[in-house]
Amino acid sequence: MSRSPDSTDKIREKKKRFLSREERIIKKALSLLVRDGIDKVTVSAIAREAGVGKGTVYKHFLTKTEILMRIVLNYERNITENLRKGIESTEAGDPGAAARSYFQARLSDPALDRLVQQLEVKLQGNEEVEDKMLELHAMRRSNINALNVMIAKLIDKGILEDVPPHYHYLSCWALAQGAVEAYFNVSYGADVEDKEDFLRFVANIGITMGNSGQLRDDIPSQCLINLPKP
Amino acid sequence: MSRSPDSTDKIREKKKRFLSREERIIKKALSLLVRDGIDKVTVSAIAREAGVGKGTVYKHFLTKTEILMRIVLNYERNITENLRKGIESTEAGDPGAAARSYFQARLSDPALDRLVQQLEVKLQGNEEVEDKMLELHAMRRSNINALNVMIAKLIDKGILEDVPPHYHYLSCWALAQGAVEAYFNVSYGADVEDKEDFLRFVANIGITMGNSGQLRDDIPSQCLINLPKP
């Protein structure tokens, strides 16, 4: 009753191709969303861009909303991964590492970061993807716990100001969020010729803000995050 | 041949009612937008909420987009006004006044602030309101000019770090922008029991960030902005 090894291979192969196609759909959806804006992208366009039929898209995703949600989750996973590495480094004695990692991850592709923020706002409260939303929040809660532990230690050491720990990471989050918006804002962004330099400036604020002052002038130059060119 | 005072009064009365109705439409549109999200609000719903017919809405606004644009402009005018007052105070010797005014204006009604940011993103590049967009940008450019002058002086005095002036106000802008998002973000915001306190914390960062360190510990307590309860 068991399939022959040959048949199993075929099935495995098939699944692989199926998943790679799913990747392609997501990737193309992403590029369309960034290029044309959230409101302008249709399922038809995604299918066309991905070189598959509309029906095929619906074999992979139950609804359009699921595609968007997937993008948000993918991104958050990436951020989380980077943040975790940063926290580890902080724990290992480099106080600014977590913030640095975080800013670097988010500001390295501002367009993508911005898109994801917009998507999250759009998906907020959508019952269709409630479960995925819960997954997102769970991921963040987990990060938050790690951050709280880490920050509490830094506060204990007198490195960070003694306010509720979440004030610190929320400020970071807010600054990153806002920096991305500034980067794209037509009124403000247009004035910034060296946008990357600005992002570096902001990132440094993020890394040092809320610390108790004594850290401020101690930031070794290697702490300055090195944002990749987008 | 001239109309009787009575008739003139009536006309004035009529115009007043017309304008007040316009206000009501905007106000109701605003509350719907905040409550249901940008994508969910239809012209029909706005009309229903405002207690007028759909056609009436179109007597006041050429298109739905114009309603949204109006909200954005109204808000920007308010921000500008507050910023101008702050800049005046700064020029009068209170270095943190401009930033304080700005944060207070933006963070006093975070829901509105957030909505307007989203609206601006949505309206970006919409040819229908190109002229209004230009008006918005002109308003901001004017603010930017005033800020550049002000910041240059603060840099000269050694109060602010010597980076391009726009780095300073853009950081402020970004932080405010992000703080608002943090305020509403389900993942992060839910943890903040005293949201106003958090906004105050962020505002203080905004007021002090980028200053050269010597100012930092000098902020008199009365400088702490006192955000009104939303």
Added chain:
Amino acid sequence: MSRSPDSTDKIREKKKRFLSREERIIKKALSLLVRDGIDKVTVSAIAREAGVGKGTVYKHFLTKTEILMRIVLNYERNITENLRKGIESTEAGDPGAAARSYFQARLSDPALDRLVQQLEVKLQGNEEVEDKMLELHAMRRSNINALNVMIAKLIDKGILEDVPPHYHYLSCWALAQGAVEAYFNVSYGADVEDKEDFLRFVANIGITMGNSGQLRDDIPSQCLINLPKP
């Protein structure tokens, strides 16, 4: 119980002004219809152009359709009047006079003629103006009767071909109708540099067509209609 002469005068004066305003509304409606096309003219535009309120327009006409119908009737009355004079001249011994009059009346302002044809098509079958439509048809039937009598005589005299009399005037009507369309048709009309000359050519065909041949070469030059420049 009878009003004073003074009061009667006032009423008469009032009525006169009322009627002159009605004229103005019709006139302005007409110019808008010719300028912008039937589908593009709104009651608002007519009111604005006439310098009165929309409500006032509805004091004069029950519906928009009535305005259009009025234009059609006015025009038909004018045509009828000209045709009657022409018939009289024909009866007085000038065989081509009726056709000449008719063509001259219709082709002297082709734009107006065309508009009215379009209006009539649009109003066809509209129950709202059924009575006015009947009036129009009655007017035409009366013309037709006169024409039938006239043509029968010309056939008797051997001047016109012996076909049912209405064939003759219908051909005239058709040619006029079509000439107007040709005048405005983008494809064909653009080629005609001297449009008036073309209309004259057509009119001459109209005047001579269906005659038995012997008339053809006898048309005195003074028969050639002299179309006024539009």
Added chain:
Amino acid sequence: MSRSPDSTDKIREKKKRFLSREERIIKKALSLLVRDGIDKVTVSAIAREAGVGKGTVYKHFLTKTEILMRIVLNYERNITENLRKGIESTEAGDPGAAARSYFQARLSDPALDRLVQQLEVKLQGNEEVEDKMLELHAMRRSNINALNVMIAKLIDKGILEDVPPHYHYLSCWALAQGAVEAYFNVSYGADVEDKEDFLRFVANIGITMGNSGQLRDDIPSQCLINLPKP
């Protein structure tokens, strides 16, 4: 790697059905337009009549206007084809053939002809179908060129009156145009019991008008066009 013949057949079959559905939409639109008048026909009604969803109509046509334009172009193509055949016969020695063909084509289905004329007026100047309009005009210009050549020869032979060639075909066009209107005009048309006979009379005028007299009495009886019953 190539598809099986079976699959190819299926695709061909599918395309065929797609096109036939397009035909049905056009056909039903046509009958509705003739029956109810241009202004009364909605896309919804067309879809309902064609037995498809509204969305399906928009799979075949970009806008409602395109449906109308298609009808106009289809018709013009048919007319052109007939005219071309007629011109060929004229060149082959039958002077009246072109006019005869033309009248026959246009008067064989007066209702359709009339609808198309109305549509063309309505579509005039509509930017949405500018390109299609240009196509229409190009088709006509080509016809006009052929006619000019043909008519010039007939004038040379003394068969037609020596006026600018376009006077001749424009008169034909105008007469056909008008005859169709006469056919349907309630006032005049109602009197014509044998409408087809009238159309034949008009067609004969069209075929002979503008000729130099000597042709007039020579028209052999077989020249009389034989209009098919609509």
Added chain:
DNA sequence: TATGAATGAGGCTTCATTCAT
């Protein structure tokens, strides 16, 4: 009496989703 703000039916169009092939 004149006005024009208010109305809402009704038209056009889009696009997420379904399903027969």
Added chain:
DNA sequence: AATGAATGAAGCCTCATTCAT
């Protein structure tokens, strides 16, 4: 399994007509 034609709900907007002032 893949496709894309078909669908129709839902949104935006227009404009003839009404009616309170």
